[in-house]
Amino acid sequence: MLHKKITFIGAGNMAGSIISGLVKGGYPADFICASDPSVDNTQQLTKSYAVKGSQDNIDATNWCDVIVLAVKPQIMATVCQTLADQGVDFSNKLVISIAAGISVQRLQSLLGTNTAVIRTMPNTPALLQKGMTGLFASKQVSEQDKTFSGELMSAVGEIVWIEDEAMINAVTAASGSAPAYFFLFMEAMQAKAIEMGFDEQQARLLVLQTALGSAEMVKENADISLSRLRENVTSKGGTTAEGLRTFNELGLSDIVAKAMQAVADRGQEMEKLF
Numbered sequence: 001m002l003h004k005k006i007t008f009i010g011a012g013n014m015a016g017s018i019i020s021g022l023v024k025g026g027y028p029a030d031f032i033c034a035s036d037p038s039v040d041n042t043q044q045l046t047k048s049y050a051v052k053g054s055q056d057n058i059d060a061t062n063w064c065d066v067i068v069l070a071v072k073p074q075i076m077a078t079v080c081q082t083l084a085d086q087g088v089d090f091s092n093k094l095v096i097s098i099a100a101g102i103s104v105q106r107l108q109s110l111l112g113t114n115t116a117v118i119r120t121m122p123n124t125p126a127l128l129q130k131g132m133t134g135l136f137a138s139k140q141v142s143e144q145d146k147t148f149s150g151e152l153m154s155a156v157g158e159i160v161w162i163e164d165e166a167m168i169n170a171v172t173a174a175s176g177s178a179p180a181y182f183f184l185f186m187e188a189m190q191a192k193a194i195e196m197g198f199d200e201q202q203a204r205l206l207v208l209q210t211a212l213g214s215a216e217m218v219k220e221n222a223d224i225s226l227s228r229l230r231e232n233v234t235s236k237g238g239t240t241a242e243g244l245r246t247f248n249e250l251g252l253s254d255i256v257a258k259a260m261q262a263v264a265d266r267g268q269e270m271e272k273l274f
Contacts, residue, residue: 001151002144003031004094007060009079010070011036011045011053014098017127018068021155023049024129035060058086061093066148069097069107073274076102080110090115094145096152098122100172101270104138104165116140118149121168121176122156131157134171136164169267173260181259186211 006022008015011034023029033052034045042053054060061067061083067090071079076099084090090111096118097107104117111117118141122133133153137146146161153159162168186207193203217229224232234240 001025001027002148003028004065004148005031005033005063006066006068006152007033007035007054007064008068008070009035009057009061010072011038011041012070013124013127014122015068015070016045016048017129017131017156018070018098018152019045019049019051021126021129022152023051025155027155033060033063057083058088061088064093066094066096066152068152069095069099071099073099073101073270076274077106077110080107084111094118094141094149096120096149100176101267102274103271104136106271106274108138114140116142116145118146119165119168120149120153121171122153123176124179126156129156132175133157133159134162134168134175135159136162136168166268169264172267173263177263181256182211 008019015034019032019034022032029050030052032049033054034042035054035057036042037055039055042055045051046053052060057079069076069079076097091114094116095107095111098120100121102119104119107117107119108115115138117138119136119138120133121135122131125131126133133156135149135153137149141149150159150161160171162171189207190200190203193206194200198206218226221229230244234244
């Protein structure tokens with residue numbers, strides 16, 4: 001991986017997880033800067049990973065080759081407009097956004113129409129370097145910068161490139177928001193296990209280890225479809241078959257499809273808000 005100077009605008013959890021993955025992977029800490037109004041946020045990262053810290057976005061942005069915009073969508077326009085108004089030259093910089101609902105066109109309208117922008121959608125398991133990130137590159141992004149961006153986000157998990165920016169909302173539906181779906185399902189299972197007589201710790205362990213083991217089976221059997229894995233643990237007329245019959249009768253697949261579509265639709269709506 002090339003070593004470019006990277007400034008993270010925003011020093012929250014996602015920025016911290018990427019910085020952690022980079023440094024643990026051998027990226028030089030003195031090539032990384034975290035800029036945030038909160039001294040506590042930047043100090044936590046400077047102490048943990050020996051990266052640079054700043055409360056001045058202008059200085060931090062002028063210093064770097066790559067800008068990672070890691071701020072909330074609600075303040076993205078203000079942050080970007082301030083950088084542009086203060087004369088930051090983006091012509092030779094790569095901008096990577098990890099904010100939901102902010103289109104490439106919107107970012108370029110704030111930073112300059114020829115700015116090289118990569119839009120990403122990571123998810124929260126990136127905090128454990130177990131994330132999933134979708135990436136889209138504007139036409140101004142060079143192949144070298146595209147490679148760099150892929151390697152950067154690979155520091156916190158797996159990546160997938162998309163060719164159509166509209167698909168970023170599908171990425172949000174399939175992975176960005178998806179940890180919450182699994183948490184909801186696990187929460188419901190835990191609640192029922194407690195009702196059946198287990199204490200909270202036992203119920204959590206039963207659900208947790210089953211989820212971990214199931215995910216690992218999917219990972220270790222890449223040549224076997226999900227439907228086949230399901231069939232392999234389902235005996236005709238047995239207990240598992242009865243549980244699946246109930247899920248199917250209640251329309252689980254339809255519920256999941258509708259929920260994912262709702263997420264994608266909301267992502268599209270958000271692009272008009274910010």
